[in-house]
Amino acid sequence: MITYEEQRHRALAGEGRWSELLGVYRQARAAAVVRGGEDWAGVETAPLGHLIAYAAPPELAVRLFDPDGGPGTAAGVADHDAGPLWEVLATRHSWLRLAPLLTPAPVRRLVAHTRVLIGEDLSYGAESAPEGVPLLLEPWESAGWGEGARVREYLPSGGSCSALLTLPASREGLGPVTLPAPGARLRGQRATRALAALVGWADWAEVACVRGPAPQAVAQLAPGARVTGGYLSFAAAYPALVHAGVADRSHGSAHGRLALWRALAAMAGADGPDRAEVNALVARMRCFTWCDPADGLRHLHLAVEDPASGLSWAVSGSEEL
Numbered sequence: 001m002i003t004y005e006e007q008r009h010r011a012l013a014g015e016g017r018w019s020e021l022l023g024v025y026r027q028a029r030a031a032a033v034v035r036g037g038e039d040w041a042g043v044e045t046a047p048l049g050h051l052i053a054y055a056a057p058p059e060l061a062v063r064l065f066d067p068d069g070g071p072g073t074a075a076g077v078a079d080h081d082a083g084p085l086w087e088v089l090a091t092r093h094s095w096l097r098l099a100p101l102l103t104p105a106p107v108r109r110l111v112a113h114t115r116v117l118i119g120e121d122l123s124y125g126a127e128s129a130p131e132g133v134p135l136l137l138e139p140w141e142s143a144g145w146g147e148g149a150r151v152r153e154y155l156p157s158g159g160s161c162s163a164l165l166t167l168p169a170s171r172e173g174l175g176p177v178t179l180p181a182p183g184a185r186l187r188g189q190r191a192t193r194a195l196a197a198l199v200g201w202a203d204w205a206e207v208a209c210v211r212g213p214a215p216q217a218v219a220q221l222a223p224g225a226r227v228t229g230g231y232l233s234f235a236a237a238y239p240a241l242v243h244a245g246v247a248d249r250s251h252g253s254a255h256g257r258l259a260l261w262r263a264l265a266a267m268a269g270a271d272g273p274d275r276a277e278v279n280a281l282v283a284r285m286r287c288f289t290w291c292d293p294a295d296g297l298r299h300l301h302l303a304v305e306d307p308a309s310g311l312s313w314a315v316s317g318s319e320e321l
Contacts, residue, residue: 009048009287013234018060029049032045043081050088051084060087062098062259071157079085084251086114087111087152090114097156113254119142133273141235143238150239164240171228175230176227179215186311189209191311192207194266196273198259206316206317207314207315208221208314210314211311213286214303218301227290229288229290232288240300245259245260252299267311268280278319287302288303303318
């Protein structure tokens with residue numbers, strides 16, 4: 001049901017009165033902070049923020065995140081409706097348009113990595129990448145995506161469409177496999193913690209590390225010794241892992257990419273997301289996926305093996321939506 005306030009906001013937007021709408025947003029957000037705090041305000045005022053981020057000219061839309069309106073008036077990185085407001089903005093304008101306008105560093109960083117996921121090349125020196133995550137998709141990052149699946153597709157009046165997290169997506173290319181005995185779990189691995197952090201929001205997902213090949217890691221988490229599974233390229237698994245890092249509507253695909261690069265760097269034994277080390281790891285990595293008959297609509301079953309270190313990591317989980 002559309003409220004009177006929503007009708008008024010849409011009317012103002014239809015007339016191009018974006019400065020007035022920004023003023024309404026800032027006033028409403030500051031009042032909401034007083035009533036319920038920052039987190040509550042970020043959700044309460046997000047529908048209006050979504051409208052501005054989606055449809056306003058970029059010169060005005062970026063001011064959603066500008067604190068020049070006073071305490072409590074600026075959207076933060078966690079403000080979200082169908083998705084974070086910064087991701088809505090990033091899907092609407094090129095980095096060329098946004099770069100001169102965006103000031104807050106956390107928002108700027110996430111918008112930049114969103115534009116990279118969409119396909120822009122920001123590696124030409126106009127923006128720094130202090131974490132070491134490249135501002136250009138590696139070939140193995142871009143190869144496995146379906147059209148338009150990298151970032152949520154936002155709708156003008158709110159709501160979004162996004163790809164469903166499924167790996168494997170089907171049984172095509174998979175077959176019956178008898179797993180070996182489970183490998184002994186290794187505890188305290190930095191890479192295991194990083195991988196767990198990637199999917200840590202999902203209380204249905206479990207992570208295991210073993211010394212041995214990927215099937216021995218699978219055997220730690222699979223429901224039995226016989227599975228329908230098979231090997232695949234890391235490029236084919238990459239999209240599901242990025243989506244696994246999108247915790248909820250307050251997170252965007254940039255969160256998933258950044259967290260996955262941290263996990264890969266840890267697997268490679270690098271101190272940070274070193275491009276050369278991660279590329280070398282991906283080139284030698286072996287990946288195995290399998291089905292579970294009890295899988296819900298949302299599921300992830302993947303084991304990755306690094307032949308150089310002799311270690312394998314498995315991630316597995318499923319839930320109904």
